[in-house]
Amino acid sequence: MSVADEEPRRVQMLEAARQVIAERGFPGARITDVADRAGVSPALVIYYFKSKDNLLAEAMRQSEDLWYAEMSRRAAKIPTAAGRLEEVVAMTCHVSSDVVLEGSLELWLDLWAQALRDPEVRAVREESDEHFRETIRQIVRDGVATGEFSGIDEDDFAVAYTALLDGFAIQVALGDPVVGPERAFDVAMRVASQQLGFAWEPRRAPRRSSGRLPTRATS
């Protein structure tokens, strides 16, 4: 809240930029779009951020930060390591349709493509990915400590599992006809339970609709 209060215009524009990138893609995002959405003039956008590239890179960073903040927020509410892992998987596979995470997967595709050439974006991606890995690592460590998970090299698991989730994120983001959110979630959880040695079965019979998971309260 403090950040938003101190620099309302700034975050407003970053939020607008995030949405525009999600809609039109990183290279297709125009400062006019961002300005329109934020209800200001294009010149003001340049006034705040020096250049378009800078704006978009910062928008990417902010978006990633928000994603992990949301993840931490949710994880904090869940007592078991297996539950926390499941929540991470659910977020990555977009099982629950969630406004906060709207467009985050699509953004990742642009993030990766852009990271190839743009050093600033590359830095964002590297931090973000290491953050992701560390999150998984920590969950595994906790699970091993509490006896939920049986011994496994947490580092190798984190490397492999984040790669797996990234791969599923691609399929889900692109709306692959074979690998939808439910299947990705299912397979990912099965792999995890097998590798980490904990019991897991699907919450319910497979649902057709893309509705939210009623298991967890939404408020």
Add this chain to the structure above:
Amino acid sequence: MSVADEEPRRVQMLEAARQVIAERGFPGARITDVADRAGVSPALVIYYFKSKDNLLAEAMRQSEDLWYAEMSRRAAKIPTAAGRLEEVVAMTCHVSSDVVLEGSLELWLDLWAQALRDPEVRAVREESDEHFRETIRQIVRDGVATGEFSGIDEDDFAVAYTALLDGFAIQVALGDPVVGPERAFDVAMRVASQQLGFAWEPRRAPRRSSGRLPTRATS
């Protein structure tokens, strides 16, 4: 060869386009670049392909086709299913530095990002991904048939394993400081051997250099 003989200019431009996309990214690729590299005028490029979008989409398709052709070519030479799987993993993780596959991983990142909005590119991606899955599926089926692999749901495995390899492809393409080609290859093979129940150990002590694998002849 027949194709190249019939339409030399066409394939020449497609090849040029592939290189330009690999260098400057899909959105950054200019028809002038392609024309320059092919040694023709920009107008001729439009003369052959109706528009820039069409050109780039076809270049993507051709690139994917080449990749799978190369994969089949290599796989055909390898007698065991485990060996074939290893070769696929090696190609995906860019363990062997190979001219034919130059820039293919980087191209995938652009392919995914572009597939989000461009229907033509999306179609290419879907075909390509299903092709990949089917390749893995078939290798597993063969391995199970010959007794190399122990029983496993080949479909679920294919879905999960292609996702894993896609994820590693991202890391490798972006030159992640933590997950390099060797580590990706190593972890991927360990996962495969464990899941499919075959014996596998690293060919050699871990190498620092990014040199090619001397195990297989390059000719």
Add this chain to the structure above:
DNA sequence: CGGCATTGACTGAGCGTTCAGTCTAAGGTC
């Protein structure tokens, strides 16, 4: 008044696409 926020109007570069042709080779005609 003085500094900050904000804007509309403008510009200049970049780039896809078009067009009016030129050049070359093949084919037909006597």
Add this chain to the structure above:
DNA sequence: GACCTTAGACTGAACGCTCAGTCAATGCCG
């Protein structure tokens, strides 16, 4: 064989649009 016609390959120049970034001017607040 000499000449004309046709078609396809190919190009240089120009058109027109998009869009990031600039700038002088205005409003606003303390």
